[in-house]
Amino acid sequence: MRDQHPAPDSSARRLSTRETAELLGVKPETVYAYVSRGQLSSRREPGGRASTFDAAEVAALARRNRRESAGGSGSGGGDLSVRTRITLIDGDRYYYRGVDATELATHHSYEEVAEWLWTGRMERGVTFAAPKATVSVARRAVDALPEHTTPTDRLRVATIAAAAEDPLRFDLSEEAVLGTARVLIPTLVAALPQQHRRGPDDGPLAHRLWRRLTGIEPTDAALRVLDTALALLVDHDLAASTLAVRVAASARAHAYAAVSAGLGALEGPLHGASSGLAHRLLVDVLDQGTAVPVIADELRAGRRIPGLGHRLYRGEDPRARVLFDLLEDIPRAEPALLAARDIVATTARHAPLHANVDLALAVFTASCGMPATAGETIFAVARTAGWIAHTLEEYGERPLRMRPSGHYVGPRPPQPLPE
DSSP states (O other): OOOSSOOOOOTTOEEOHHHHHHHHTSOHHHHHHHHHTTSOOEEEOTTOSSEEEEHHHHHHHHHHHHHHHTTOOOSOSOOSSOOOSSEEEETTEEEETTEEHHHHHHHSOHHHHHHHHHHSOOOTTOOOOOOHHHHHHHHHHHHTSOTTOOHHHHHHHHHHHHHHHOTTTTOOSHHHHHHHHHHHHHHHHHHSOOSOOOSOSOSSHHHHHHHHHOSSOOOHHHHHHHHHHHHHTSOOSSOHHHHHHHHHHHTTOOHHHHHHHHHHHHTSTTTTTHHHHHHHHHHHHHHHSSSHHHHHHHHHTTOOOTTBOBTTBSSOOHHHHHHHHHHTTOGGGHHHHHHHHHHHHHHTTTSOOOBOHHHHHHHHHHHTTOOTTHHHHHHHHHHHHHHHHHHHHHHTSOTTOOOOOOOOOSOOSOOOOOO
């Protein structure tokens, strides 16, 4: 039905910055980002102090923004939200392609969950293997690093080495990227120094990774915890590292480079390294025999308690809940489980925080003779599959859409040339 009220002629109408911002649904300062990108033109009226904008041009831009937000394509600046079909976090649960992620992780291997995330198909019994030449190059690169190198450093170097070995890495087709993923993930594991020399270096990825984390002989229950942890950590929506991956993929970086971007963000103490902090806290509590003095020291120093709370969950992190249940089947994990419960109960006296996956990983790593950095390694290897899924998804979007404009707050030009 046609509009019964004719639209006013806005061809000559000018809008203030505030009016323009209201129509576009942005902050006033963001209006000038549209000007800098050539999407809006501004004009300073005679005798006026502020710029004005053509109403028709603003209205057209507003319509274009609404179309893009609804799923259309176009040229323009950076998107403020990211459409994704990969992971949904809803309440205190999360889902991979609509399926409960904790159910997937407890009923399927890491490799099967990774394939589900990539393709939406369940490939039962799938395993990943890497060519000997790729593994050899990655191992030589990692072996050349100093002993104090962090796990994430080793994985990043292995990623770069594997990329250098692959002359077809610039093929961004889905088939090629999936082939890269199935080679890169086992290469990352194979490139890590071995702590346990016995056993074949094939089979399920969790079995191969175990040998890089500890010299203790694994039990079936312990291997199940590791495999489930990998599957639970495959993806978690737009974490900092995942956003870095999507920015790289938006610029059409190849898959190895996108993973390398994720590893760079992961190394921050507020992201992938958090499990190591929880591990050290847990060991201190085990040494002291009680959490009270350890928590008191952390609070006195003004530090947040690692392993507790998550910005996306009000209750307990569902990943932690699954791992704690599985750890009950490992007798040697009982002291660490009791220490973790003591940490939660002690902290709850002043802050109602629940355990997160970092604390659950800490119980696992501390009770299985693994170093504090083992959780970081598990996290990085697991999340590589999620990064590949987001890379593929981003390749299907408009190139360079992840291009926000800075809000400049420095001196206004023109400034005199420095002496």
